[in-house]
Amino acid sequence: MNELVAALTRWGVPLVGANVLLEQLGLPIPAVPTLVLAGALAADGKLPLAGLLAVSVAASLAADTVWFLLGRRHGHRVLKTLCRLSLSPDSCVRQTESIFDRWGLWSLLVAKFVPGFSTVAPPLAGSGRVALAPFLAFSAVGASLWAGASLLLGALFHGAVDRILDSLSRLGSGALVLLVGAFVVFLAVKWEQRRRFFKELRMARIPPHELRGLLGSDAGPLVFDVRSSGAVQRDPRRIPGAVVIDVDRLDEFVAALPKDQEIVLYCT
DSSP states (O other), X not given: OHHHHHHHHHHHHHHHHHHHHHHHXXXXXXXXXXXXXXXXXXXXXXXXXXXXXHHHHHHXXXXXXXXXXXXXXXXXXXXXXHHHHOSOHHHHHHHHHHHHHHHGGGGGGTGGGSTTHHHHHHHHHHHTTOOHHHHHHHHHHHHHHHHHHHHHHHHHTHHHHHHHHHHHHHHTHHHXXXXXXXXXXXXXXXXXXXXXXXXXXXXXXXXXXXHHHHHTSXXXXXXXXXXXXXXXXXXXXXXXXXXXXOGGGHHHHHHTSOTTSOEEEEOO
16 A cells, blocks of 8 residues: 555656546546545645646546547447446436436536446537537536545545555555455446346347337337437437337326237337
């Protein structure tokens, strides 16, 4: 742990920038602990607080711009790719779309504080044809709030952070093993949740070619489009004959549906 503090003291600004960049690009490498630790070191006079904030915002904006441009070029396909890689695919698109559709660019001010939303919000904005300049402005403010809050937290509680580091230092290499072990357990739990979700999804889904064949028969299923309005705007394609319903009022529609006919719902 002393080696980590020494490395952060020596390479603090570029190391924090690299950590923020990788996290915002989608890698499961949390940047908040690094920012908190860097804030504590800044309070002790070992790192420049302004430099840490500047590089964090710049790295965040660089990653956001990449995702924004990919979203503008490839649209909803980028979101599908992100959520295939996400450790929480069950909530990846639906929850993030609802947040962005409701608040628009203002949601970028808090995007970094919402798990999963930070990476998905930029391609959502890009696919929604938001202008680049206001996107960058809101993203910069949001990144400043997020990085500034983490650095400030470390600075305010630098005494407690120093005591924790001292305790970990006394553990020697065991501290590193403990931290790595906790991270591995976290990834394993999230991966198992992901595996179960996709298993349930495969059991409950119908292949496109099979649905196409059923739609041409007399006993074809009822097909409902339960996508959000924002998702429909980003990808207006629709299955022929599908009925558009508000997913928030799904229970009302379900109560009135026939019991002797198959029903297919599709969303993002």
